[in-house]
Amino acid sequence: MLAPALGAERLRLREPLAPYTTFRIGGPADVLYDAMTADELASAIVAAREAGVPVFVLGLGANILVGDAGFRGLVVRNRANAIRFGSDGRVQAESGATVAELIRQTVAAGWSGLEHYVGIPSTVGGAVWQNLHFLSPAPERERTMFIAEVVANVELLLPSGARTVVSADEMAFGYDTSRLHGSGEIALRVDFQLTPGEQDTLQRILQENLAWRGARHPWLEVHPSAGSIFKKIEGVGAGRLIDQCGLKGFRIGDAQISFMHANIVVNVGRATAADVRAVIAHAQAAVRERFGQSLEPEIGFIGEFTAP
Numbered sequence: 001m002l003a004p005a006l007g008a009e010r011l012r013l014r015e016p017l018a019p020y021t022t023f024r025i026g027g028p029a030d031v032l033y034d035a036m037t038a039d040e041l042a043s044a045i046v047a048a049r050e051a052g053v054p055v056f057v058l059g060l061g062a063n064i065l066v067g068d069a070g071f072r073g074l075v076v077r078n079r080a081n082a083i084r085f086g087s088d089g090r091v092q093a094e095s096g097a098t099v100a101e102l103i104r105q106t107v108a109a110g111w112s113g114l115e116h117y118v119g120i121p122s123t124v125g126g127a128v129w130q131n132l133h134f135l136s137p138a139p140e141r142e143r144t145m146f147i148a149e150v151v152a153n154v155e156l157l158l159p160s161g162a163r164t165v166v167s168a169d170e171m172a173f174g175y176d177t178s179r180l181h182g183s184g185e186i187a188l189r190v191d192f193q194l195t196p197g198e199q200d201t202l203q204r205i206l207q208e209n210l211a212w213r214g215a216r217h218p219w220l221e222v223h224p225s226a227g228s229i230f231k232k233i234e235g236v237g238a239g240r241l242i243d244q245c246g247l248k249g250f251r252i253g254d255a256q257i258s259f260m261h262a263n264i265v266v267n268v269g270r271a272t273a274a275d276v277r278a279v280i281a282h283a284q285a286a287v288r289e290r291f292g293q294s295l296e297p298e299i300g301f302i303g304e305f306t307a308p
């Protein structure tokens with residue numbers, strides 16, 4: 001049903017999703033399609049919806065846990081990555097561009113606003129979906145900065161299949177959220193408004209932020225993860241509560257609570273989604289019993305899970 005619209009030769013059947021996630025976990029998608037432009041991304045979603053096929057848009061797979069039984073339907077891997085510079089600090093990126101590449105190009109051109117988010121795996125689409133954030137530069141690090149601060153407009157694909165451009169004010173950005181959560185809307189392109197930056201300042205922020213993250217978070221290349229597993233508990237810290245339960249290093253199968261940061265679960269070998277879910281349940285039960293607090297997962301659970 002999808003082949004006429006998307007091209008049979010570009011559809012991969014029963015494709016394992018683990019390699020396309022930072023957790024390196026997850027069973028096969030019925031069908032995987034790589035969208036190479038924003039137009040292809042929009043066409044694929046519209047084609048799937050018209051055919052009544054469930055569809056999931058995959059960025060870098062940095063904030064999701066895919067079930068061991070995989071995804072029934074179409075996974076569209078967003079590889080639409082064109083980046084165009086306008087005048088006076090305007091930069092437009094397709095939503096599959098990586099934040100890493102966008103930072104590389106904007107910093108090289110002397111524009112400030114995105115350098116704070118260095119080292120965080122994300123596509124531009126994932127970044128606006130979740131309102132990507134990091135602490136303000138050292139030495140103060142006095143506040144959390146959000147990508148919303150440099151977003152001017154977002155082009156959206158609506159559930160109807162129509163496209164529209166909305167301003168940042170209309171994006172309902174919050175901590176770890178935006179209007180894209182649960183709305184069925186997909187970000188196709190984002191316009192950023194950046195400001196001139198001193199090359200030395202930009203380079204300092206890049207290096208200091210990478211050092212900060214490197215010292216606190218496990219390294220993805222060695223210890224695959226999905227970043228923070230649980231949502232922030234304001235003024236307390238999900239990681240601190242799990243830590244105080246003595247759970248650093250707690251392991252089920254090959255899923256382990258990181259020794260570096262208790263809010264991160266790492267895949268130390270061949271972890272399954274069931275292993276990760278069992279670790280999540282254990283941490284939730286321990287924190288509820290000890291502190292009476294509910295830990296709410298921050299990651300998305302995608303596809304089909306077998307019982308742990």
Ligand SMILES: NC(=O)C1=CN([C@@H]2O[C@H](COP(=O)(O)OP(=O)(O)OC[C@H]3O[C@@H](n4cnc5c(N)ncnc54)[C@H](OP(=O)(O)O)[C@@H]3O)[C@@H](O)[C@H]2O)C=CC1
Pocket residue numbers: 056057058059060061062063064078095096120121122123124125126127128129130131132133180181182183185186187188226227228300
């Ligand atoms: N601060 C940190 O240290 C870390 C932060 N992260 C966060 O994780 C996210 C990772 O992004 P990424 O790997 O690209 O995303 P993922 O592939 O992990 O997808 C996560 C969700 O993003 C939504 N999404 C992705 N692309 C789009 C799009 N074009 N339009 C609308 N929704 C989209 C989907 O939501 P839906 O299910 O609603 O369709 C999906 O469930 C970033 O937001 C980043 O902030 C991750 C790791 C560490």
Ligand SMILES: C=C(O[C@H]1[C@H](O)[C@@H](CO)O[C@H](OP(=O)(O)OP(=O)(O)OC[C@H]2O[C@@H](n3ccc(=O)[nH]c3=O)[C@H](O)[C@@H]2O)[C@@H]1NC(C)=O)C(=O)O
Pocket residue numbers: 133134135144226227228229230231232233236237238239240241243260261262263298
């Ligand atoms: C890693 C992510 O985002 C990160 C983001 O990189 C950084 C910097 O802005 O701030 C948040 O981390 P965080 O470390 O402050 O969050 P929490 O896990 O709630 O920890 C809060 C505090 O608890 C303490 N803490 C943390 C871990 C630990 O093992 N022990 C401990 O005592 C630390 O003092 C820490 O600062 C984001 N996490 C959440 C859940 O909001 C992600 O979204 O995947």
